[in-house]
Amino acid sequence: MQWQVSRFSSVFLIMMRVYVVFYGVTSVFAYKQFKENPKKALKKLGEKILRSSLCIALYILFGRINICYFPKWLSSDPVRTIPLTLFLGPLAGGMCEEEGRLMQLI
Numbered sequence: 001m002q003w004q005v006s007r008f009s010s011v012f013l014i015m016m017r018v019y020v021v022f023y024g025v026t027s028v029f030a031y032k033q034f035k036e037n038p039k040k041a042l043k044k045l046g047e048k049i050l051r052s053s054l055c056i057a058l059y060i061l062f063g064r065i066n067i068c069y070f071p072k073w074l075s076s077d078p079v080r081t082i083p084l085t086l087f088l089g090p091l092a093g094g095m096c097e098e099e100g101r102l103m104q105l106i
Contacts, residue, residue, distance in 0.1 A: 007064065012057040019049045054096045062091070 023045055027034065034041045 005061075008057050008061045011060050012053050015053040015056045016049060019052045023048055023052075051096050051098070058096065 027041070027045055030041065
């Protein structure tokens with residue numbers, strides 16, 4: 001379990017770099033918002049980056065825990081844990097993403 005938690009932090013940092021680039025490029029189209037109120041726009045940009053990075057990191061953490069631990073607890077057949085995996089993805093999204101983005105993740 002400690003290995004999954006350490007991987008969570010590394011995945012979170014990797015996804016932060018990805019989302020900084022992604023939201024940085026897309027924020028070029030919101031130049032008017034940055035010009036009018038830069039503090040509010042930067043705060044919103046930072047929240048988006050943190051929220052999306054956390055969502056992906058939680059999804060990967062839940063998936064790894066599901067693959068590594070639940071087959072041992074439920075059965076020796078990992079195919080039976082697929083419904084659990086399908087449940088954990090939206091759960092991770094619901095914990096940290098905005099309501100409008102949740103449907104994109106499902």
